[in-house]
Amino acid sequence: MQLYNKLSAKERAQLIEEAGEDRLTLSFYQYAQIGNPQLFRDYLFIHWHPLEVLGRIYVAKEGINAQLSVPARNFGLFKAQIDSVSFLENVRLNIAV
Secondary structure: OOOOOOOOHHHHHHHHHHHOOOEEEEEEEEEOOOOOHHHHHHHHHHHHHHHOOEEEEEEEOOEEEEEEEEEHHHHHHHHHHHHOOHHHOOOOOEEOO
16 A cells, blocks of 8 residues: 555645535644654554545654544544544644634
């Protein structure tokens, strides 16, 4: 499985438009000690790719910062996956209006 995005911003925008479904735009950050940021990044990619999460997610040894969108129909699954990570459980999700 390819563990990286090869689409440009224009191509992602076109996919979203063609899908014709409601998406939620949200952001969050959480300071944490992440021992292996690359491993955690791959973990998120593997779990979020099937949920059609798009956006920018920065993972570093100091924590995570994310600005992303997810189809509204997948929000519950996304939230459950976030809460399954101990240091992200109940993290404040800033949902755009």
